[in-house]
Amino acid sequence: MPRTSRPFTDEARFFRSPALPDAELLTARFFRHAYAPHWHEGFVVAIITAGAEGYDYRGERHVAGPLSLACINPGEVHTGERAADVGWAYRVFYPRPRTMAALLAELTGRDTAEPPRLPHQVLRDDALAFELLDAHLLLERGEDLLEAQTAAFSALSALLSRHAEAAPAALPQGHDDARVETMRQRLAADIAEPLTLRELAACVELSPFHAARLFARETGMAPHAWRNALRVNRSLALLRRGKSVAETAAACGFADQSHYTRHFRRAFGVAPGRWRG
Numbered sequence: 001m002p003r004t005s006r007p008f009t010d011e012a013r014f015f016r017s018p019a020l021p022d023a024e025l026l027t028a029r030f031f032r033h034a035y036a037p038h039w040h041e042g043f044v045v046a047i048i049t050a051g052a053e054g055y056d057y058r059g060e061r062h063v064a065g066p067l068s069l070a071c072i073n074p075g076e077v078h079t080g081e082r083a084a085d086v087g088w089a090y091r092v093f094y095p096r097p098r099t100m101a102a103l104l105a106e107l108t109g110r111d112t113a114e115p116p117r118l119p120h121q122v123l124r125d126d127a128l129a130f131e132l133l134d135a136h137l138l139l140e141r142g143e144d145l146l147e148a149q150t151a152a153f154s155a156l157s158a159l160l161s162r163h164a165e166a167a168p169a170a171l172p173q174g175h176d177d178a179r180v181e182t183m184r185q186r187l188a189a190d191i192a193e194p195l196t197l198r199e200l201a202a203c204v205e206l207s208p209f210h211a212a213r214l215f216a217r218e219t220g221m222a223p224h225a226w227r228n229a230l231r232v233n234r235s236l237a238l239l240r241r242g243k244s245v246a247e248t249a250a251a252c253g254f255a256d257q258s259h260y261t262r263h264f265r266r267a268f269g270v271a272p273g274r275w276r277g
Contacts, residue, residue: 043093
């Protein structure tokens with residue numbers, strides 16, 4: 001793990017591995033960079049290797065230091081910035097919900113499509129942190145896909161067996177919940193389609209002001225910010241298929257390449273061109 005008393009220089013590498021095709025991976029160190037409020041369609045499993053990261057999540061402030069695990073569940077808004085004088089360094093897994101659900105089903109012997117829930121508090125489990133770090137390094141090196149895949153599945157399974165929580169039981173949907181879900185579906189129906197707040201509010205029979213306030217209260221993000229985060233998440237599939245950054249930006253409804261790059265960097269800490277490479 002890196003040790004330094006001098007501030008880190010911001011640098012990040014996003015990569016993928018055929019040993020874990022349903023996940024993105026990040027290795028980074030940051031000093032100046034700060035994540036704006038954002039969310040991911042998959043899980044975030046981050047292992048801090050130096051310094052400390054502070055982040056807001058589920059209405060609380062968290063600080064994760066060396067060998068701590070910072071885990072974020074799918075769809076949940078969070079931030080991220082340095083919480084130490086030098087900044088922070090970490091390695092991150094972004095596994096998809098279906099991958100984690102399949103691993104949980106194998107562990108429990110119960111066939112379920114429901115993904116697990118990871119604790120929202122910072123986890124301290126040194127043995128697990130080292131296991132996840134070893135797997136991440138093997139995936140990055142790419143020397144032996146069988147070894148890397150075995151290590152990754154073993155480490156993620158250990159995370160689930162030791163720390164996963166049962167998915168919360170579905171509660172009866174209230175009127176506001178139903179309206180927010182209707183707005184989510186409208187925002188996601190065609191991410192490239194121009195959409196006004198008045199049009200969004202009309203689908204739930206509210207005024208634009210009331211609709212925007214309700215959506216932000218329930219999701220933690222304004223409708224436009226939530227939709228841009230969705231666009232960034234959906235753009236990954238196009239980048240994986242070899243689409244250029246400009247093509248991806250246009251297909252996902254961003255005004256231009258710089259608009260897309262700005263939002264991508266806020267969510268992942270790197271530009272989409274570097275991620276694609």
